[in-house]
Amino acid sequence: MDFDEVITKRRSIREYAPGRSISEQQLEKLFDQVRLTPSARNLQQWEFIIVRDPENKKKLRECANNQKHVEDASAVIIAVGTKNLVLRAEMTTKDFAAKEALLAKLKDVSPEKAKVWAIQNVSLAVMSLTLAAANMGLSSCILAAFDPEKVRIEFGIPADYEPVLLVTLGYQSKPAPERPMKLGFDDIIHFEKFGKKP
């Protein structure tokens, strides 16, 4: 698919064909693209829990305001972000000098800021995930309406990680619903200064 088609085809899909599975191979291809997402200081704060077991999808649905598509999807991804920037710096820099320089810069990053970075970076990775999925013929839906603390307990997410978003993945059972209203160029664009319209 070319990019115009991918970005147009990606829709939030909530009706999934039952009994369809997503293979390890598909997941590997998908996440091999997701991992190329840009991130603050290249810290790649994202990690993903792939939930495919029906019992676990049921548990996740209960954590997500009982949203049915969480249970119906072939897989649900719990996208989490680490707030441990030092450990991430160790993992993402190869040579000693680069690591020391990065660690020095990270010293002034507050825990609040590390959490904001986690949310920003994981959100971008999730956007990559939905586009990469669309390109592979998979449908998806991002979800923020869930109880993060309940998800943390049920899925064993450590305290230094933030559950950021869920993403359903699967094969849609119906054509996508009509696209909801999207704002136009003039609604969202300002030239040079806020308020200066075309």
Ligand SMILES: Cc1cc2nc3c(=O)[nH]c(=O)nc-3n(C[C@H](O)[C@H](O)[C@H](O)COP(=O)(O)O)c2cc1C
């Ligand atoms: C941050 C975020 C949170 C969302 N949360 C939910 C959700 O909890 N449940 C859901 O069904 N859809 C959720 N959506 C999907 C939106 O409803 C959807 O993107 C929007 O209606 C536009 O439709 P489209 O994605 O087909 O363009 C969320 C989307 C985003 C980006």
